[in-house]
Amino acid sequence: MMATAPQPSECVIALPGGWVKARKFEDALRRSGDALGGPFTSVLIQVPADCKLMVDVIIRLLSFCNQAAAMTKRIRLQFAEGSESLRGYLSRIGFFDHLLPTVEVHPARPLFSGADLHRGGNSGLVEIARFSGTKAADHDLVDNLAATAHRSCVARTDAAALKNAVFTIFAELIGNVSEHSQSSLDAFAVLQTYAGGNQVRMAVSDSGTGILQTLRPALQAKGDAAAVLSDVHLLVEMFRKGVSRLDDDSRGNGLAACASHAVRFQAELDVRLLNQRVLLIPSNNVFQPNMAYSQEELPLLWGTHISFSLKIA
């Protein structure tokens, strides 16, 4: 008789303490197995008391939880005792407002939404905004994000350039989700300034088909040489030169424009694909394949999750 090992039905993801940037978040996901792609029927996320999540990680976590819920897995967020300040921040930024109601939160969801109470009241923060592949973003969203970035550094000589960069990047990323993600699950955008205003972190997270999954077949269909590039090289090409799904070369330049704006602020660019994360660091004012750091064979996360971290020091 053949012995079969019982499949664990619950995936336990233990987030680390301290500041959690994308790399640490992905390491935690990887350590726990493939929560979304594997056979788990239940997912438990443990958040320790001293955990501090960066905004790009927060909307990635939000998408992750909602995807698990949409797959009808039982999903629980377990906050440790003493994590009031993180929960307060998550409430303030609107995390719980966008978390699907079937995601369980322990000890409890906040009674009031800090985002609703204080919306727009912080000059360095734009609360998480929701849109989707089937529902366009609020018309004023990109203007609001750009205006917030501008307010946070209005006295600086490069404030106008920063505003332009934030506008260009969000307009493109949010527009891409509406055009390509093909998902009715919500996508999210967020902006936060850090370290006394010396860093602006902006992120867009969607739960759609994935940027390379929509691009590569289109490139193959039109016989574009870029179709055979590795994921990392194709991603770098998109941000460096622009790669279009269409024959029309006036299209498909948006991400390259984002990159040109971002490198003015020595921005690091972090992209999470279905099973891979790529960090691009500019060198000589461009993003290059030899300055791309990749975490491969990660657990499944649907969609595309992009963040730019602009230095304004």
Added chain:
Amino acid sequence: MSFVEANPGQAVFRLSMEGVEQIDASFASEAIVELVRRYRCNKGICLVDLLDPELRFNIDLAAARVNVPVAIWNGNVIEMIGGQPSQGNREALEYALKRPYARAAELADTLSLSIANASTKFKQLWEQGFLMRSESAADSGGVEFLYRRIG
């Protein structure tokens, strides 16, 4: 574009950027740069009142990406952003941008080139969208081309 089509007799269109506060990358590429490129060699489309350096940066990026030169006027001064001429044609372009009209024979004289060579430089600059051209009667009785700035 429909405005350009509706005025077939008009050779030059000056697009004012006055009052424009922000444009995204798609608008810069698909509306402005694509318009300039589409009518290259046939119509001269230039930008005026483009004083905001950030707007200018966005249009420059979009135009450089597809190698389309865009003429911008600031008062009486013209400047080309976006696509740039080849090294070999740079001087010829600078010469033409400094005067209302330029002829190949004069360029040949100034830069000590053959007339055929000067003529080729201007023709390339016209084809690539840096200059406009029209025919005029040459002193010798034939036809020669007059090259001029866009705008």
